[in-house]
Amino acid sequence: MAVVAAGGVVGIGVTKLYPHTSPKPTTPFLGKKLRIKPTTFKSQPSTTRITISNPIQFLVFASQGEHLVVDAVRDLFVAVGVGLPCTVMECGDMIYRSTLPKSSGLTITTTGAFLAMGALSYLWATPGVAPGFFDMFVLAFAERLFRPTFRKDDFVLGKKLGEGAFGVVYRASLKKKPSSKEGDLVLKKATEYGAVEIWMNERVRRACANSCADFVYGFLETSSKKGTEYWLIWRFEGENTLADLMQSKEFPYNVETMILGEVQALPKGLEREDRIIQTIMRQLLFALDGLHSTGIVHRDIKPQNVIFSEDSRIFKIIDLGAAADLRVGINYIPKEFLLDPRYAAPEQYIMSTQTPSAPSAPVATALSPVLWQMNLPDRFDIYSAGLIFLQMAFPALRSDSGLIQFNRQLKRCDYDLVAWRKSVEPRASADLRRGFQLLDLDGGIGWELLTSMVRYKARQRTSAKAALAHPYFDREGLLALSFMQKLRLQYFRATLQDYGEAAKWVIRLMAKSGTKKDGGFTEAQLQELKEIEPKKKASPQRNALASALRLQRKIIRTLNESMDELNQSRKSLWWSRWIPREE
Numbered sequence: 001m002a003v004v005a006a007g008g009v010v011g012i013g014v015t016k017l018y019p020h021t022s023p024k025p026t027t028p029f030l031g032k033k034l035r036i037k038p039t040t041f042k043s044q045p046s047t048t049r050i051t052i053s054n055p056i057q058f059l060v061f062a063s064q065g066e067h068l069v070v071d072a073v074r075d076l077f078v079a080v081g082v083g084l085p086c087t088v089m090e091c092g093d094m095i096y097r098s099t100l101p102k103s104s105g106l107t108i109t110t111t112g113a114f115l116a117m118g119a120l121s122y123l124w125a126t127p128g129v130a131p132g133f134f135d136m137f138v139l140a141f142a143e144r145l146f147r148p149t150f151r152k153d154d155f156v157l158g159k160k161l162g163e164g165a166f167g168v169v170y171r172a173s174l175k176k177k178p179s180s181k182e183g184d185l186v187l188k189k190a191t192e193y194g195a196v197e198i199w200m201n202e203r204v205r206r207a208c209a210n211s212c213a214d215f216v217y218g219f220l221e222t223s224s225k226k227g228t229e230y231w232l233i234w235r236f237e238g239e240n241t242l243a244d245l246m247q248s249k250e251f252p253y254n255v256e257t258m259i260l261g262e263v264q265a266l267p268k269g270l271e272r273e274d275r276i277i278q279t280i281m282r283q284l285l286f287a288l289d290g291l292h293s294t295g296i297v298h299r300d301i302k303p304q305n306v307i308f309s310e311d312s313r314i315f316k317i318i319d320l321g322a323a324a325d326l327r328v329g330i331n332y333i334p335k336e337f338l339l340d341p342r343y344a345a346p347e348q349y350i351m352s353t354q355t356p357s358a359p360s361a362p363v364a365t366a367l368s369p370v371l372w373q374m375n376l377p378d379r380f381d382i383y384s385a386g387l388i389f390l391q392m393a394f395p396a397l398r399s400d401s402g403l404i405q406f407n408r409q410l411k412r413c414d415y416d417l418v419a420w421r422k423s424v425e426p427r428a429s430a431d432l433r434r435g436f437q438l439l440d441l442d443g444g445i446g447w448e449l450l451t452s453m454v455r456y457k458a459r460q461r462t463s464a465k466a467a468l469a470h471p472y473f474d475r476e477g478l479l480a481l482s483f484m485q486k487l488r489l490q491y492f493r494a495t496l497q498d499y500g501e502a503a504k505w506v507i508r509l510m511a512k513s514g515t516k517k518d519g520g521f522t523e524a525q526l527q528e529l530k531e532i533e534p535k536k537k538a539s540p541q542r543n544a545l546a547s548a549l550r551l552q553r554k555i556i557r558t559l560n561e562s563m564d565e566l567n568q569s570r571k572s573l574w575w576s577r578w579i580p581r582e583e
C-alpha cells in the first residue's frame with residue numbers, strides 16, 4: 001500500500017524515514033523542528049519502515065498518527081494509481097533532492113473520482129441538500145436585504161374571498177400607491193400555520209415562482225388586543241379556482257379559451273374535452289413538479305387550492321399552510337395530519353410513522369435525500385392530483401357526495417382502480433360510460449396515466465416528472481410515438497411494477513432451491529434446519545438480561561420523546577427568525 005506523507009511541522013524529535021529507494025537512512029535531527037516536505041514513502045503490509053527509538057520519537061509518531069487518518073481519507077481521492085511501486089510512485093530521497101517528486105504530481109484516483117461523484121449526486125438529489133444551503137444562506141439572506149416592508153395599516157381591505165379554519169382572506173390594495181389597481185392584492189390573516197405558510201411561500205418564490213400564486217410579502221404583527229397575527233400578501237391571480245370552474249355545466253369548455261387563448265378547431269365532443277383536460281393536468285403536474293423538486297410536499301391538493309392566473313394563463317397552486325418542507329424538516333411531523341379526507345391518499349401520512357420526527361435542521365438537511373427516497377412523500381400529492389383528473393373525466397364525481405361515494409367504492413376494491421372499473425362499468429350510467437370513453441381515447445393512454453397516479457402504494461405511483469413525460473401529453477397520440485418515446489413508455493411501465501412481489505418471488509425461489517424438484521424443503525432438510533437453530537433456554541440469567549434490555553429501551557424511548565418535544569419548541573423558533581416582524 002502506498003502512503004503519502006503529509007507535509008507539516010512536526011514537533012521536536014526524530015523520525016527515521018526511509019524512502020524505499022533511499023540508499024542510506026537519513027540522519028536523525030535531534031532537538032530541531034523538522035519541516036517535512038510533502039513526499040512519498042513506502043510502507044509494506046506488515047512492516048512500516050518508520051522506527052521509534054525513544055519516547056520523544058513516540059510523541060512525534062503519535063502526532064503523525066492523526067495525520068495518517070486524514071491521509072488515509074485523502075488517499076482515497078488523491079494517490080498514485082495501481083501498479084508496481086516505482087512505476088506508479090515518484091520515489092525520491094531527502095538527501096538527493098533532485099530525485100524528490102515535483103509538487104505538481106497530483107493524480108486523482110478512480111475511487112476518489114467515484115466517491116466525489118457520489119457525494120455530489122447525493123448533495124443534488126431530491127430534495128437537494130446543496131441547493132438548500134445556497135437557498136437558505138445566500139438567496140434568503142439577499143432577499144431580506146432588498147425586499148420592501150409593509151404593515152397592516154398600509155392596506156385597504158376589500159371583499160372577503162374566503163374564510164377557512166386557519167384564516168380569513170381578503171381582496172386588498174395598497175393605500176399609498178395611487179398606481180396600484182384597486183384590489184390587485186390578496187391579504188390573508190392567518191390564525192394558525194401563518195409562519196409555515198410564509199416560509200413555504202418565500203421558498204417557492206425563490207425556487208419555482210410559477211408553481212404557486214405570486215407571493216409578495218409576509219409579516220408578523222403584534223397588538224395588545226389581538227396578540228400576534230401573521231399577515232400574508234399575494235398578487236390577485238384571478239376570480240376562479242379549478243373548483244369554481246368545474247362546478248359549471250360548461251366544464252371543460254369554459255376553460256378552453258382561458259388556457260388555450262382560442263377555441264379549438266374541433267367539434268364539441270370527447271376529443272376536444274380530452275385536449276382541454278390534458279392541458280389542465282399538464283399545468284397542475286408542472287406546478288407539482290416544481291414544488292417536489294425543491295422538497296416541498298403540499299399535502300392539500302384539491303380543486304379549491306388550484307387557482308387560474310389570468311395574467312399568465314396557467315393554473316397555479318395556493319394555500320401552502322399544510323405543506324411540509326422536507327429539505328429542512330419544517331412542518332414535517334410524521335404522525336400529524338391536517339388533511340382533507342376527500343382528496344387524501346390512503347397512507348394519510350407523507351412519511352412512515354416509523355420515521356422519527358425531524359431532527360435539528362442540519363441533520364434533517366443532511367438526511368433528507370435518504371428520507372425522501374425511503375418515503376417518496378411527493379406521491380401523496382400525486383394521488384390527490386389523480387383524483388382531480390378523475391373528477392374532470394367523470395362529472396358525477398365533481399360533487400362532494402359523488403366523490404365521497406367513489407372513495408368508499410375504491411376502498412372496498414382495495415384502492416385498485418381497475419377492479420373499481422370492473423365493478424361499476426357493467427351497470428354504469430351514460431355519464432360514467434362517457435368518462436371511461438374519454439380516458440380510453442388513443443389506446444387508453446389517459447386511463448393508463450390515471451391508474452399510475454391513483455394507487456394504494458405510494459411507491460407504485462408515478463412522480464410528477466415521470467407523469468409529465470407520459471405519452472398522454474403527446475399531442476400526436478399513441479400511434480405517432482417515435483421509437484424512443486415507445487421505449488420511454490416501456491420504461492415508465494417498468495418503473496411502476498410492484499417489486500415487492502418480485503422480491504417475494506425471488507425469496508420463494510431461493511427457499512425452493514436445493515429442494516426436491518417441485519419446491520419445499522424435504523422432511524430431512526427441515527429436521528436439519530431445526531437442529532441448526534440454537535435452542536432457547538429460559539434461565540434466570542436470560543430473564544434478567546431481557547428485563548434489563550427492556551428497561552434500557554424504555555429509558556432510551558422516553559429520552560428520545562422528551563428530546564423531540566424540546567426540539568419541537570426550539571425548531572418552531574429557528575426558522576421563524578426569517579419572518580419579518582412589525583417595524
Ligand SMILES: Nc1ncnc2c1ncn2[C@@H]1O[C@H](COP(=O)(O)OP(=O)(O)OP(=O)(O)O)[C@@H](O)[C@H]1O
Pocket residue numbers: 161162163164165166167168169186213214234235236237238239241304305307318319320321
Ligand atoms: N393569489 C390569489 N389570487 C386570487 N384569489 C386568491 C388568491 N389566494 C387565495 N385566493 C382566494 O381566497 C380563497 C381562500 O384562500 P386559501 O385557500 O389560501 O385560504 P384558507 O383560509 O386556507 O381557506 P381554506 O381553509 O378554505 O382552504 C381561495 O379559495 C381563493 O378564492
